[in-house]
Amino acid sequence: MTTLGSASAEPGEAGFGRLDVGETRDGTTIGLPVAVINGADEGETLYVQAASDGDELNGVGVVNRVVPQLDPQELSGTVLVVGITNWHAFQVAEHRNPIDDTKMNRAYPGDANGSSSERVAHATFEAAQRADLVLDLHQGSTSRMLNEVRVRCGRRHRLHDECLELAKVFDCGHVLDQKGPDGQLARAAPDEGIPTIDPELGGAVGWDEESIEYGVRGVWNVLEHYGFVEGDAEPESQTRAKRFDRYGAPAGGIVNFEAELGDEVSAGDVLFRVTDVFGSLKAEVAARGDGVFWRSRRLPQVATGEYVCSVGTNIDTA
Known part of the structure; x- marks a missing residue:
């Protein structure tokens, strides 16, 4: 038993x-x-x-x-x-x-x-x-x-x-x-x-x-x-990713993502933009390196410095 x-x-x-x-x-x-x-x-x-x-x-x-x-x-x-x-x-x-x-x-x-x-x-x-x-x-x-x-x-x-x-x-x-x-x-x-x-x-x-x-x-x-x-x-x-790059909001407002989960991204690719409530651009954030768009916040509103998304980096095939 x-x-x-x-x-x-x-x-x-x-x-x-x-x-x-x-x-x-x-x-x-x-x-x-x-x-x-x-x-x-x-x-x-x-x-x-x-x-x-x-x-x-x-x-x-x-x-x-x-x-x-x-x-x-x-x-x-x-x-x-x-x-x-x-x-x-x-x-x-x-x-x-x-x-x-x-x-x-x-x-x-x-x-x-x-x-x-x-x-x-x-x-x-x-x-x-x-x-x-x-x-x-x-x-x-x-x-x-x-x-x-x-x-x-x-x-x-x-x-x-x-x-x-x-x-x-x-x-x-x-x-x-x-x-x-x-x-x-x-x-x-x-x-x-x-x-x-x-x-x-x-x-x-x-x-x-x-x-x-x-x-x-x-x-x-x-x-x-x-x-x-x-x-x-x-x-x-x-x-396989061996680490994460985390990205925060450089300004408060509404997040609009340019990448979808699972997308391969390259250094310089725009990951997201932050606008005010009326749609005027306040900030744009690009990938610091190559990787896979791995995780993102669910709610669109952010404060300055608040977590927005993560990119899996050091990518290979396991």
Whole structure:
């Protein structure tokens, strides 16, 4: 029998339950929704989690679609799933845990006796450590962003090649291969010998069907490539960026973009213009170097110095 929290499943079965991570202010137990899909045949273990940032819902959409399709009788190995990781933030549709004002994906590997976020990170990290592969499903918060996968362990890490292979297998077409901040699950788990990636499934308010489908297909690619289910998914060439150039607004007003997500841009190409509310030009911003137009703000109004967009640079094919 395989268990995760109160979920348990014999070989060839699926089980659902809750993973206790603390209590609310009225003393009610907080239980993250979890699933165990225990294959009829032996194999590796895949850990999947979603919504470690409470307003990033596309990963929840992926879990919502994938789990019902998993037939434990046709599965080799085990899939462990935490459907909602940042419980407090999810309840109020916020990015950070409102109990301790913490971004959950900066709290790993966590602390069993720490803050609210550290306790959740500790409990979910324990689950992730049981796996051979980890998918930490994210999206670009409410920004507009390419569907991409992030390799966050750093290119000199001993597990870099395994993480990059996992990113290629997930196959969103774009990979950001840049060492991430301390406290990310995709930084902490490779240190324990577990290949881990952050699929960043677009950016939206609510659910974005196209990005959810990218994620569903990506999870199935992983299941097929690593032998959990029958299939022939193989890594294909990905456009890889090794860093970001960020651009802010030189003046306040309304942003008008000249580049679309995924466009290749060259140094000197105009990325966006800022006008006043009546359409008069106030500023024009061009690319500082070559790259791919990767991410942009969703709302058109900006203040001086406010974030506008990002260009992926140091581009090659992975």
